[in-house]
Amino acid sequence: MKNAHPSYTLLVFVLLGLLPFLFQDPRALIVLLAINIALIAKLGWERSMIKAYILVGGIGSCFAVITWLPFTNVGTPYWSSTIPLIHYPVQITDVGVLWALGMGLRLANVALLSMYYVFTTSPREIAMGLRGIGVPFSISYLLSLIFRFIPLVKNDLAIIREAQMVRGMSTSEGNVPERIRKYSYLLVPLIFNSLKRVQLIANALDAKGFRMRNSQHRFYRSKRWKKAEVFTLVAGVCIVSALFYIARLHPDHIGVLIPGRI
Amino acid sequence: MDSTFSSRKATKTKTLVINALFIAFTLAATMFINLRLPIMGNGGLIHLGNVPLLIAAFVYGRKTGAIAGAFGMGLFDLISGWTAWAPFTFVIVGAMGYVAGLIAEKVPGNRVFVYALAVAAALVIKIVGYYFVEVILYGNWIQPFGSIPGNVLQVVVAAVIVIPLVGRLKKIVGQG
Amino acid sequence: MSVVIELNDVWYSYEKEKLVLQGVSLQLKQGEFVAIIGGNGSGKTTLAKHCNGLYKPTQGTVKVNGLDTKTMSVAQLSRIVAYCYQNPDHQIFHSTIKAEVAFGPKNMGWPPEKIEQAVAEALAAVGLSDKGDEEPHFSSKGTRQKIAVASILAMKPQVIVLDEPTTGLDYRGMQEMMELVRHLHAEGHTIIVITHDMRLVAEYAQRVIVMHKGKLLCDGDPVHVFSQTQVLAAAQVEAPAIYRFGKAAGIDDPIPLTLTAMKKQVLGEGI
Amino acid sequence: MKTEPLLRVNGVYWHYEEGAQSALADIHLALYPGEVVGVVGPAAAGKTTLLLTMSGLIPANYGGHFVGSVESNGEQGIVFQDPETQFIGLTVEEELAFSLENAGWSDERIEKRMAEVLDLIGLNSFANRSPLELSGGEKQRVAIASALSHSPQVLILDEPTSELDPVGAREVFSLLSRLKREKEMTIVVSSHATEELAAFCDRMILIAEGKIVLDQPTRQFFDQVDVLDEHGILVPDVIRLYHMLCQQGVLSASTAGVPLTVEELALYYKEARLVREGSL
Numbered sequence: 009m010k011n012a013h014p015s016y017t018l019l020v021f022v023l024l025g026l027l028p029f030l031f032q033d034p035r036a037l038i039v040l041l042a043i044n045i046a047l048i049a050k051l052g053w054e055r056s057m058i059k060a061y062i063l064v065g066g067i068g069s070c071f072a073v074i075t076w077l078p079f080t081n082v083g084t085p086y087w088s089s090t091i092p093l094i095h096y097p098v099q100i101t102d103v104g105v106l107w108a109l110g111m112g113l114r115l116a117n118v119a120l121l122s123m124y125y126v127f128t129t130s131p132r133e134i135a136m137g138l139r140g141i142g143v144p145f146s147i148s149y150l151l152s153l154i155f156r157f158i159p160l161v162k163n164d165l166a167i168i169r170e171a172q173m174v175r176g177m178s179t180s181e182g183n184v185p186e187r188i189r190k191y192s193y194l195l196v197p198l199i200f201n202s203l204k205r206v207q208l209i210a211n212a213l214d215a216k217g218f219r220m221r222n223s224q225h226r227f228y229r230s231k232r233w234k235k236a237e238v239f240t241l242v243a244g245v246c247i248v249s250a251l252f253y254i255a256r257l258h259p260d261h262i263g264v265l266i267p268g269r270i
Numbered sequence: 271m272d273s274t275f276s277s278r279k280a281t282k283t284k285t286l287v288i289n290a291l292f293i294a295f296t297l298a299a300t301m302f303i304n305l306r307l308p309i310m311g312n313g314g315l316i317h318l319g320n321v322p323l324l325i326a327a328f329v330y331g332r333k334t335g336a337i338a339g340a341f342g343m344g345l346f347d348l349i350s351g352w353t354a355w356a357p358f359t360f361v362i363v364g365a366m367g368y369v370a371g372l373i374a375e376k377v378p379g380n381r382v383f384v385y386a387l388a389v390a391a392a393l394v395i396k397i398v399g400y401y402f403v404e405v406i407l408y409g410n411w412i413q414p415f416g417s418i419p420g421n422v423l424q425v426v427v428a429a430v431i432v433i434p435l436v437g438r439l440k441k442i443v444g445q446g
Numbered sequence: 447m448s449v450v451i452e453l454n455d456v457w458y459s460y461e462k463e464k465l466v467l468q469g470v471s472l473q474l475k476q477g478e479f480v481a482i483i484g485g486n487g488s489g490k491t492t493l494a495k496h497c498n499g500l501y502k503p504t505q506g507t508v509k510v511n512g513l514d515t516k517t518m519s520v521a522q523l524s525r526i527v528a529y530c531y532q533n534p535d536h537q538i539f540h541s542t543i544k545a546e547v548a549f550g551p552k553n554m555g556w557p558p559e560k561i562e563q564a565v566a567e568a569l570a571a572v573g574l575s576d577k578g579d580e581e582p583h584f585s586s587k588g589t590r591q592k593i594a595v596a597s598i599l600a601m602k603p604q605v606i607v608l609d610e611p612t613t614g615l616d617y618r619g620m621q622e623m624m625e626l627v628r629h630l631h632a633e634g635h636t637i638i639v640i641t642h643d644m645r646l647v648a649e650y651a652q653r654v655i656v657m658h659k660g661k662l663l664c665d666g667d668p669v670h671v672f673s674q675t676q677v678l679a680a681a682q683v684e685a686p687a688i689y690r691f692g693k694a695a696g697i698d699d700p701i702p703l704t705l706t707a708m709k710k711q712v713l714g715e716g717i
Numbered sequence: 718m719k720t721e722p723l724l725r726v727n728g729v730y731w732h733y734e735e736g737a738q739s740a741l742a743d744i745h746l747a748l749y750p751g752e753v754v755g756v757v758g759p760a761a762a763g764k765t766t767l768l769l770t771m772s773g774l775i776p777a778n779y780g781g782h783f784v785g786s787v788e789s790n791g792e793q794g795i796v797f798q799d800p801e802t803q804f805i806g807l808t809v810e811e812e813l814a815f816s817l818e819n820a821g822w823s824d825e826r827i828e829k830r831m832a833e834v835l836d837l838i839g840l841n842s843f844a845n846r847s848p849l850e851l852s853g854g855e856k857q858r859v860a861i862a863s864a865l866s867h868s869p870q871v872l873i874l875d876e877p878t879s880e881l882d883p884v885g886a887r888e889v890f891s892l893l894s895r896l897k898r899e900k901e902m903t904i905v906v907s908s909h910a911t912e913e914l915a916a917f918c919d920r921m922i923l924i925a926e927g928k929i930v931l932d933q934p935t936r937q938f939f940d941q942v943d944v945l946d947e948h949g950i951l952v953p954d955v956i957r958l959y960h961m962l963c964q965q966g967v968l969s970a971s972t973a974g975v976p977l978t979v980e981e982l983a984l985y986y987k988e989a990r991l992v993r994e995g996s997l
């Protein structure tokens with residue numbers, strides 16, 4: 009993907025990201041996850057991403073499974089009960105188990121794709137990609153600035169935390185309210201420092217001819233669309249549409265457990 | 271050419287940079303600073319993403335508040351796998367920032383009271399907004415109640431942190 | 447003089463491949479005034495942060511007053527070794543200068559009278575007694591730097607580490623800051639200053655440590671260190687102007703490092 | 718040299734919206750092609766404000782009250798104190814291309830210009846590195862290159878070396894000297910490091926409380942030790958020593974003016990010794 013048109017990469021990931029929403033069945037989704045993992049393994053993992061993925065994607069998926077489990081009223085119940093007061097039935101059914109697993113896998117899939125895209129695409133490429141599909145320059149530039157700020161913010165936070173540790177404060181001790189109060193101690197220096205930076209960055213941008221509406225701006229070394237890319241995209245859109253038709257609109261649903269649900 | 275004039279406070283570029291900064295804050299606070307509690311809904315995630323959102327709304331006004339919320343949390347949803355929520359988050363949290371900022375700007379009176387009012391309004395938007403979104407996404411009317419405690423807690427925690435600081439932050443911002 | 451801080455073959459790395467400290471051994475004695483110099487990224491800050499346990503060595507030991515830093519928390523160590531950050535804005539967060547300075551002592555769990563006294567003393571030491579109720583964020587950079595120093599002084603540490611305390615200050619601010627440090631030294635504190643300003647090193651330090659790529663390149667009194675031309679060149683530093691003048695003018699060894707010493711030497715030569 | 722000025726500041730007053738008093742008052746100055754001007758002053762004197770005004774960022778980018786005018790016959794490039802923060806690109810190349818992209822240059826022109834600029838700062842092999850991974854001096858050189866990439870006539874630098882080690886600072890000043898020598902670049906630089914400015918600048922400006930106190934050729938400027946002391950400006954040790962030695966009769970005041978570098982003073986000193994020894 010390194011030499012691809014940035015908009016192409018963006019759209020490929022959007023298409024891949026749509027696939028998990030076509031299926032509900034964990035069996036279909038696990039196949040999809042395997043394919044995605046294989047694809048990404050081929051493109052090359054990043055160490056830092058694996059950690060983040062396990063944390064965010066993993067925990068998210070587990071909670072998805074837990075939250076969904078008791079709320080499916082379709083299928084044969086293994087266990088059932090009612091919520092007191094409102095008398096709402098909760099039950100664990102065979103379809104419900106599959107459904108919950110499917111939702112967890114759906115999250116795992118989408119998280120994998122989106123995190124991979126963000127971790128391996130530079131803010132500049134994201135901006136170029138968005139520009140290429142018609143997003144205004146100011147918005148695409150805003151996005152690349154955000155990713156420029158995040159490491160600065162993280163770095164500042166680490167120093168501020170240390171600076172408070174050396175004055176005898178420990179962030180790990182204390183009950184929840186106390187820990188919340190400690191976060192507010194981080195905020196003031198963080199914002200004070202960042203705001204100083206804001207003026208400087210705005211100056212640096214303006215001094216280099218940056219303007220919000222700049223029709224003459226063009227990205228250096230921007231790529232041209234290749235025939236193969238256009239072809240792949242068109243084919244991809246067709247495949248996704250076909251799958252949508254088969255899985256969702258056709259009477260003999262593939263990978264759908266409960267019709268009418270997303 | 272001899273000229274005498276007063277120039278505007280924030281240029282477009284500076285506004286852009288401030289917006290980017292607060293989106294980054296919101297995104298970073300949602301991703302990196304969170305307490306995970308065993309409460310249902312939203313993955314039991316008590317993150318601090320509402321803190322920068324409220325600061326943006328109270329200190330810089332409704333526009334920055336809306337942008338910080340919409341982009342910051344929307345991006346988080348997009349990245350972290352809650353992608354189906356992202357378009358809704360974009361609208362709901364954007365509206366939270368906008369309304370909180372609007373109330374803080376327009377309502378006169380005791381500041382702490384006004385901010386509390388603004389937070390309450392934001393909270394209502396959040397609860398109602400996500401309730402209906404989740405009804406659609408979950409396909410039932412009860413399950414979405416599960417995320418209400420989490421949502422309330424998130425906003426209340428953020429308010430507890432932010433409200434006492436707003437006055438000072440405003441002064442600091444004025445200086446910078 | 448007793449040894450306060452002892453580093454024994456200390457190695458450290460933030461990330462796997464890149465070694466930031468590579469076998470540093472060093473003893474700092476009670477009452478010394480030490481300057482750490484070296485190029486950007488040579489490991490000065492990392493070294494200093496080992497002295498108060500903020501970083502623990504990946505290999506080797508750091509002992510403070512004979513105790514291994516691995517067995518102590520940063521909070522415990524910060525009563526002995528205080529570290530003052532390069533940028534005061536990273537640590538100031540209270541709404542009054544007094545509250546800011548009282549933060550450290552409060553964390554120590556001292557009784558209120560003791561805290562009040564410590565704060566008053568610390569503010570007096572940096573000359574901000576009458577500004578206790580002001581908002582720290584609105585004061586000048588020089589004052590903010592002093593607030594940062596006061597806020598660690600209030601914890602009554604034995605050793606004070608100052609990371610580039612004069613960066614961004616004008617000449618007056620710099621002199622005030624260094625006179626404050628000299629005063630603290632005279633009161634018995636052990637001082638470690640990290641700086642890029644060789645004039646200050648020549649003027650104030652008793653002992654100079656030269657760092658380069660995570661290694662201790664040279665350690666000795668300023669006259670000795672600044673005569674090591676090759677070491678200095680390797681470590682990305684250069685001797686103060688007065689010394690370079692002495693060298694270029696062919697003044698006899700030992701070449702003085704400060705204006706006053708040079709004046710004495712030249713006049714004593716009695717041309 | 719006395720052709721048309723590149724930049725002229727005519728009676729500028731400037732009051733920041735939030736400021737307690739005017740940050741600049743009655744500033745008049747003209748900058749001629751090829752001049753290298755140093756700006757010194759105590760903290761909060763208005764150095765940064767003056768440079769921002771010369772670059773046009775004040776009043777365009779700040780709120781406040783502006784009187785007077787700044788006439789410029791060309792573009793300015795500006796470099797700020799903290800190199801980390803001012804980087805916009807994630808690689809050196811992106812950083813250098815940014816202003817050219819904004820101007821809508823073609824790939825070939827950008828490529829050519831970038832090669833030139835990289836050559837100028839001597840960091841040819843760094844094009845694809847992240848500017849954040851470089852050493853302090855290299856970072857600041859990249860920042861300078863980035864300000865130079867759209868070929869401005871005037872280069873303005875605000876405390877470019879305050880966070881650098883002595884060698885990094887030297888790298889930056891030797892780059893500036895090259896620009897002065899080879900490109901006849903017009904440069905304005907503020908700093909607290911008067912020793913470096915003395916060796917480098919043709920002309921010095923002392924600003925205090927928003928007003929220009931001194932604006933003179935460097936040698937004359939540093940001869941006014943009393944004025945500099947009064948405003949808390951560090952008089953370089955070389956110049957102090959020179960005055961001391963003159964007072965004590967070790968040196969006789971030179972007709973060429975105060976020495977500005979270690980080498981100059983050493984030369985004076987050696988000459989004086991020869992004269993002494995010869996006369997004995």
Ligand SMILES: Nc1ncnc2c1ncn2[C@@H]1O[C@H](COP(=O)(O)OP(=O)(O)OP(=O)(O)O)[C@@H](O)[C@H]1O
Pocket residue numbers: 460461466484485486487488489490491492493853882
């Ligand atoms: N938090 C960190 N994570 C990763 N690497 C780091 C971190 N802090 C410092 N380093 C690296 O460690 C090395 C030594 O850094 P250190 O800050 O100790 O240098 P220094 O001598 O204090 O430099 P300076 O004069 O610029 O302050 C550098 O190469 C730096 O890039």
Ligand SMILES: Nc1ncnc2c1ncn2[C@@H]1O[C@H](COP(=O)(O)OP(=O)(O)OP(=O)(O)O)[C@@H](O)[C@H]1O
Pocket residue numbers: 445446587616733734735736737740758759760761762763764765766767
């Ligand atoms: N954005 C701003 N808003 C309001 N006042 C400002 C702003 N920037 C600077 N000032 C004030 O204008 C005056 C001149 O400041 P300036 O930054 O130009 O000084 P300086 O000479 O560059 O100082 P330093 O040596 O600290 O860099 C100061 O009194 C300062 O407080």
Ligand SMILES: [Mg+2]
Pocket residue numbers: 490491492609
């Ligand atoms: Mg350091």
Ligand SMILES: [Mg+2]
Pocket residue numbers: 764765766875
């Ligand atoms: Mg300045």
